[in-house]
Amino acid sequence: MNIEKAYNIWANQYDTNKNRTRDLDKKSTIDTLSKLDFENVLELGCGTGKNTSWLLKKSKRIIGLDFSQEMLNKAKAKISDKRVSFRKADLNKDWETENDFTDLITCSLTLEHIKDLNHIFHQANLKLRKNGIFFISELHPFMQYSGSKAKYETENGTYELEVYTHHISEYIDNAKNNNLKLVEVNEWFDQNEKNEIPRLISFVFKK
Ligand SMILES: C[S@@+](CC[C@H](N)C(=O)[O-])C[C@H]1O[C@@H](n2cnc3c(N)ncnc32)[C@H](O)[C@@H]1O
Structure with missing residues (x-):
């Protein structure tokens, strides 16, 4: 099953099932x-x-991009506000928004499904205004190295989605190659258990 279809199925339980990664993000x-x-x-x-x-609460206008229609349907059912526009789009293609328009790009728990990080950073650089921020929060590569990946339960057992491992250096190098500077990196642990592998890593890059 491709990633888009997998999320169309996951959409029904995404918000309600136990999911420490989602909550920590x-x-x-x-x-x-x-x-x-x-x-x-x-x-x-x-x-x-x-x-x-x-x-x-922190902004005047939001454009949300996602290629899963069912995930978007859930978002639209929850949030109907003229300031928000949810659009069906594949991030692996060019993003159909104006250039130099946004102060903040956020990307949570999505890049593990994207093979070509350079494309993402290239598009981000095009869309950000000068001094704009690109915030990324993803499953920590240490978790990926130890076999963790996006998954959900079905009647037939656990379904694991197609994922790509991204090393920390890959995020930093791709950002640098696309004129984005690293300003902050953080590691996020379950209930602050710092003796465990961190669950998430987050980056703040600036144009
Ligand atoms: C784990 S969910 C995260 C959703 C939300 N950011 C959150 O933190 O709850 C990953 C999302 O990325 C979307 N996604 C994955 N690959 C994508 C792609 N190539 N283009 C657009 N959306 C994609 C999926 O449809 C899904 O909604």
């Missing part, structure tokens, strides 16, 4: 971005809009 997003305010936000892989409602 919400914390990493809020903790990192709460000190800032934004005019325009571009949310990559917005899914069911888990982070969109909070981002809306």
